[in-house]
Amino acid sequence: SRFETCWPALMKDSHGVIIIFNPDMPSHLKEIEMWYSCFVQQQPLLDSQCLLVAHHKPGSAEDTENLSLAHPLNKLKLIHSNLEEDPEDVRMEFMKYFRSIINIINENREKEEMSIIS
Numbered sequence: 001s002r003f004e005t006c007w008p009a010l011m012k013d014s015h016g017v018i019i020i021f022n023p024d025m026p027s028h029l030k031e032i033e034m035w036y037s038c039f040v041q042q043q044p045l046l047d048s049q050c051l052l053v054a055h056h057k058p059g060s061a062e063d064t065e066n067l068s069l070a071h072p073l074n075k076l077k078l079i080h081s082n083l084e085e086d087p088e089d090v091r092m093e094f095m096k097y098f099r100s101i102i103n104i105i106n107e108n109r110e111k112e113e114m115s116i117i118s
Helices: 004-011 026-041 087-117
Strands: 017-021 050-055 077-081
Touching: 004 026, 017 026, 026 050, 050 087, 077 087
Parallel strands: 017 050, 050 077
Antiparallel strands: none
């Protein structure tokens, strides 16, 4: 929060938000609610433009089943990452996310062009 004065510059013209957190730290579960509120809800972004990444550090207990997120975070796309064990899965999930963002950008551009033509 000490860089909060810079947030508007970070948010300007953004098309997506990736929130990476450590699920083993209870404070992170509360903080991602604040990040979601500031960076997604207060902007004209859809939930599909947000990706949550629960990053598991090497050697940590990877409990992917019992991670409960508060509403509305539980509606967002959530991936679990462990770069030591499965870097390719993480890469594929990022690629899917970036493709969806590119599709949204292209659709918005087409709508804007059609509104200019009409």
